Amino acid sequence: MPLNLEPQHGDKKQQLKLALRIAWLDIRRNRGRSALIAALIAVPILMISAALVAGFSKMPSTEETIRTELGQSAGRISLQYSDLASLTQGPKGDLSSVMSDSEAEPEQRNGTLDDFKDLVVSDYDVLPLSSSPLATERGDATLSFNAVIGDVLNPAFDGKYNLLEGRAATGNREALGTPGFMQRFDLQLGDQFSNNAGDFTMVGTVRDSSTNDSIPTFFAAESDMPENFAPGPNETMYYLLGQKPATWALATELNQHGAILTSAELLRNPPTAEQIGAPEDRFADAPSGNGLDLIATGALIATLAMVEVALLAGAAFAVGTRKQRHDLALLAATGAEAGTLKSVVTASGLWLGLIGGVAGALAGTGVGIAWVLLKLRSGENQLWLHIPWPLMLGAILLALIAGLVSAYVPARAVAKQALNDALRSGRTTSNHSRRNLRRGILWLALSILLLALSASLSVLGIIQDFELRSYLALVLVIAGSIGLISAFILLSAPLLRLVAAKSAWLPLPLRLATRDSARNTGRTVPAVAAVLAAATLSSALLIYWSSASHSENENYQWSYNLNQMALPLSVQEYSPSAVGSVKMASADPFTTRRINAEDVSNAAVKALGPRTSAQTIPGAIDQGECTRLDPDSVELDGILHSPHCSTWALMEPSGHQCFVAPDGKPVDLQDWRCHGSMASDSGFSSLPTIVVGGEEILEALLGRKPSSEALQTLRAGGAVISNPVYLNEDETTTLISYDADADPQESADASQQWSSQRASFSPQSSFPLLATVEEPAKPIPYYAVISPETASRIGMPYDERLVLLSLGELPSDAVNDTLLVALAEAAGENYGPEKLETGPNSSVATALWQLVGLSALVTFSATGITAGLALADGREDHSVLASIGADPRLRKSLSAAQLFLTSIFGTLFGIMAGIVAAGTLQLLFRDMALIIPWTQLAIMLLVVPCAGSAMAWLLTKGRLHVLRHRTLA
Numbered sequence: 001m002p003l004n005l006e007p008q009h010g011d012k013k014q015q016l017k018l019a020l021r022i023a024w025l026d027i028r029r030n031r032g033r034s035a036l037i038a039a040l041i042a043v044p045i046l047m048i049s050a051a052l053v054a055g056f057s058k059m060p061s062t063e064e065t066i067r068t069e070l071g072q073s074a075g076r077i078s079l080q081y082s083d084l085a086s087l088t089q090g091p092k093g094d095l096s097s098v099m100s101d102s103e104a105e106p107e108q109r110n111g112t113l114d115d116f117k118d119l120v121v122s123d124y125d126v127l128p129l130s131s132s133p134l135a136t137e138r139g140d141a142t143l144s145f146n147a148v149i150g151d152v153l154n155p156a157f158d159g160k161y162n163l164l165e166g167r168a169a170t171g172n173r174e175a176l177g178t179p180g181f182m183q184r185f186d187l188q189l190g191d192q193f194s195n196n197a198g199d200f201t202m203v204g205t206v207r208d209s210s211t212n213d214s215i216p217t218f219f220a221a222e223s224d225m226p227e228n229f230a231p232g233p234n235e236t237m238y239y240l241l242g243q244k245p246a247t248w249a250l251a252t253e254l255n256q257h258g259a260i261l262t263s264a265e266l267l268r269n270p271p272t273a274e275q276i277g278a279p280e281d282r283f284a285d286a287p288s289g290n291g292l293d294l295i296a297t298g299a300l301i302a303t304l305a306m307v308e309v310a311l312l313a314g315a316a317f318a319v320g321t322r323k324q325r326h327d328l329a330l331l332a333a334t335g336a337e338a339g340t341l342k343s344v345v346t347a348s349g350l351w352l353g354l355i356g357g358v359a360g361a362l363a364g365t366g367v368g369i370a371w372v373l374l375k376l377r378s379g380e381n382q383l384w385l386h387i388p389w390p391l392m393l394g395a396i397l398l399a400l401i402a403g404l405v406s407a408y409v410p411a412r413a414v415a416k417q418a419l420n421d422a423l424r425s426g427r428t429t430s431n432h433s434r435r436n437l438r439r440g441i442l443w444l445a446l447s448i449l450l451l452a453l454s455a456s457l458s459v460l461g462i463i464q465d466f467e468l469r470s471y472l473a474l475v476l477v478i479a480g481s482i483g484l485i486s487a488f489i490l491l492s493a494p495l496l497r498l499v500a501a502k503s504a505w506l507p508l509p510l511r512l513a514t515r516d517s518a519r520n521t522g523r524t525v526p527a528v529a530a531v532l533a534a535a536t537l538s539s540a541l542l543i544y545w546s547s548a549s550h551s552e553n554e555n556y557q558w559s560y561n562l563n564q565m566a567l568p569l570s571v572q573e574y575s576p577s578a579v580g581s582v583k584m585a586s587a588d589p590f591t592t593r594r595i596n597a598e599d600v601s602n603a604a605v606k607a608l609g610p611r612t613s614a615q616t617i618p619g620a621i622d623q624g625e626c627t628r629l630d631p632d633s634v635e636l637d638g639i640l641h642s643p644h645c646s647t648w649a650l651m652e653p654s655g656h657q658c659f660v661a662p663d664g665k666p667v668d669l670q671d672w673r674c675h676g677s678m679a680s681d682s683g684f685s686s687l688p689t690i691v692v693g694g695e696e697i698l699e700a701l702l703g704r705k706p707s708s709e710a711l712q713t714l715r716a717g718g719a720v721i722s723n724p725v726y727l728n729e730d731e732t733t734t735l736i737s738y739d740a741d742a743d744p745q746e747s748a749d750a751s752q753q754w755s756s757q758r759a760s761f762s763p764q765s766s767f768p769l770l771a772t773v774e775e776p777a778k779p780i781p782y783y784a785v786i787s788p789e790t791a792s793r794i795g796m797p798y799d800e801r802l803v804l805l806s807l808g809e810l811p812s813d814a815v816n817d818t819l820l821v822a823l824a825e826a827a828g829e830n831y832g833p834e835k836l837e838t839g840p841n842s843s844v845a846t847a848l849w850q851l852v853g854l855s856a857l858v859t860f861s862a863t864g865i866t867a868g869l870a871l872a873d874g875r876e877d878h879s880v881l882a883s884i885g886a887d888p889r890l891r892k893s894l895s896a897a898q899l900f901l902t903s904i905f906g907t908l909f910g911i912m913a914g915i916v917a918a919g920t921l922q923l924l925f926r927d928m929a930l931i932i933p934w935t936q937l938a939i940m941l942l943v944v945p946c947a948g949s950a951m952a953w954l955l956t957k958g959r960l961h962v963l964r965h966r967t968l969a
Helices: 011-029 031-056 062-070 180-183 247-255 264-268 289-323 325-333 338-377 387-416 435-458 468-501 508-520 521-555 596-610 623-627 695-702 706-713 788-794 813-827 845-875 875-883 889-922 934-955
Strands: 075-078 126-140 139-150 159-168 174-177 192-195 198-208 218-219 236-241 260-263 564-568 568-572 591-594 613-620 634-636 639-640 647-650 688-693 719-721 734-736 746-749 755-758 767-773 784-786 796-805
Touching: 011 031, 011 338, 011 746, 031 338, 062 075, 062 260, 062 264, 075 264, 126 192, 126 813, 159 468, 174 180, 180 198, 180 218, 198 218, 247 260, 260 264, 289 468, 338 387, 387 784, 435 468, 468 521, 468 706, 508 521, 508 889, 521 889, 521 934, 564 596, 596 613, 596 647, 596 796, 596 813, 613 695, 688 788, 695 706, 695 784, 706 767, 719 734, 734 784, 746 767, 788 934, 889 934
Parallel strands: 139 218, 174 198, 688 784, 719 767
Antiparallel strands: 075 236, 075 260, 126 139, 126 236, 159 198, 174 218, 192 198, 564 796, 568 591, 613 688, 613 796, 634 639, 647 734, 719 784, 734 767, 746 755
């Protein structure tokens, strides 16, 4: 019978079925190894799934937004922009910005309900809801809180406001509060609460779905408010009760009357760009650089995490295929082709990827749901439980790909082996050293090229579109990082052989470990690769956190030194008629009341404790205050001017300008002229620009003892300046007076058309003074300190401006309340300190060390997994050593040395790859300096190999079972 050599249809399908069946049987037979691989794949999928549930649960759907913002009403009307001559709203109404082709006019009045009532009265009932601040007395202190005035438990607000406990208010001065309000003022249901609107009985607690329960909010009916209580139109929302949808046509009419419509109909069926007359994104908030920063960093870290998983699982698959080699050899002996052998191993990756993906997605979804429910139970209302099932399926698909990729290299290696090689132990020297070296060099060159191209895109700005340039650079960084990891993996085998060739001087365990690692690269390289990927991920996280924290600290605007606060010594008090008005004109009468510095100083120190010091700070009189007090002041174009009042500052010498690029940041971010006190015009502080005082005042500003040279300069009639930018070449500085209401004269670089970071003014008078630079501990905003004699000599008017408190510790809420009461007793009602200067996030250093621990744990877990795999794979070698009489300590030392070698190689290469990847990525963001935490990285480089070696020592058994050698009959 002749042979039929025609190809049979369906052979590939049969081959896949056979491979899946054999792979499933092997998974069931080797459950420990299979569970490890599935767990390695499941862990990142769990984290991704939990993050997806948590992230999407923070984004409400359209119906949830409608219920939270509008309840059951058809919509609401806002008059907050009614002072604009004309405006155009977006589809989201007052939930987004508005467009206007004119600025608010001083004489333009705010709108009222009468302006648009005729447009809605025929179709809707109008239910007003006002938000206004109220105050209550605690001792002699006045504590303010937010109040919502209206019928919040009307059925129209179901979903927006919900009664949690108690009952609805029935009038007769009954009120409601949020749980945070009841806790803040220590109230129970039935208690009386007094405020500046009267006495109320608290009868229930209400949840405001648009805020957290911890926010203190008071709810009362409009009929219970005093007659003189008149919230302004811009403080009131008018809700429309009716069945008719509030459409875009109504919104257009309302816009012409200065009103904005937010309605359920517009949110469900937004108008087109043609109807609006502008693209919808014109009304959306612009994406911030920090958001793009997080996206780029998150993408890089997620990629590195999946690479780590693939390499760890690949190491496990590599050990598994060596354990499976006998079965695969028998399969090959029966006539199976290389493709069939490869498909058996890749089918295992497919099964385990599916199992790990499904298990990780389910577990992550459970973790995400638990987190959302826990937050909701704790009073967090801005959460809606959302499970993005399509993205969950995508995460499972990602797990399948990770399983296939991790199994591909071991499968390819098995498929290429001949039958006689498959029947041997496989511990023979590979012949691929030179080929791996060439490939490694090629991959290294290619990755460097990709990273260099990404850097050139970021630095040179070849593509003008910032977002397109950023995402393209991100893709190049990710590709370059993967290529760099691949290059290090390929180069690890030649480097191990080089180390082994030079290892004659090493102790016996290390010498045996280096030679064994060089000979059995099939075992060593996957271990190095897994640790390398984990170290790359960990180092990239450390570098990003350090750089982001440094950038936050550098950009922080200091008002005072750390743990200092100011007590102002003047208070503006308006007349009773002006206080209740919605909009105060510049001519509204007010008076400036002076505060006694000694009284508030003594009260503050008594309340805060003996570790607090108080220092009265005299300085140049504020020009605005001087103008208001000067009887000769005249009003021009709505601004008061006085010939006797000026602002005092230091003149910037020529050549000391800090030029800014078109992106608003300094051209040279490291330029010394762009840093320090008064380096920019931004920031807020009550400190006088020119401080008048002596040694004690200078010490309070500097945060340390002043130098003898600075004190000598003060006594000699000079100035102690806070920034060397204002120091002339002849060791002097120029004190000037100028009119702050005049137009500034910006310096510019004619060659580059760069503007100066600091505006300059034409001086009215100037005084050169001998100067000494004494920079404060923090760049707080003041120019210089001069002595009272110098101020009198140059004719600069000054008085006591504030009391500067230096606290020994952060005050508690109870101490803050005590302070408010004490200050109210000393300075009258509505008086309080400025916010305490606590500086940028103080937990950065602690968080960095916590991140070091987490990074070391990630790398150490990878090391532990590879250690277990290496010990399992090298069991026969240990049996051979034991059979020739090797001491158990030698075998333990050998295991420890093997793991130390692979860990030190992997960690070192990983740190190098992480530095390059993170450094290239941060070139996208010009204002984020690359900060490498060398101390933390060095600790990780030492701790991980040493801990791994100790673990290998402990896991190596002193007694071994005799292994039975199998042979073919």
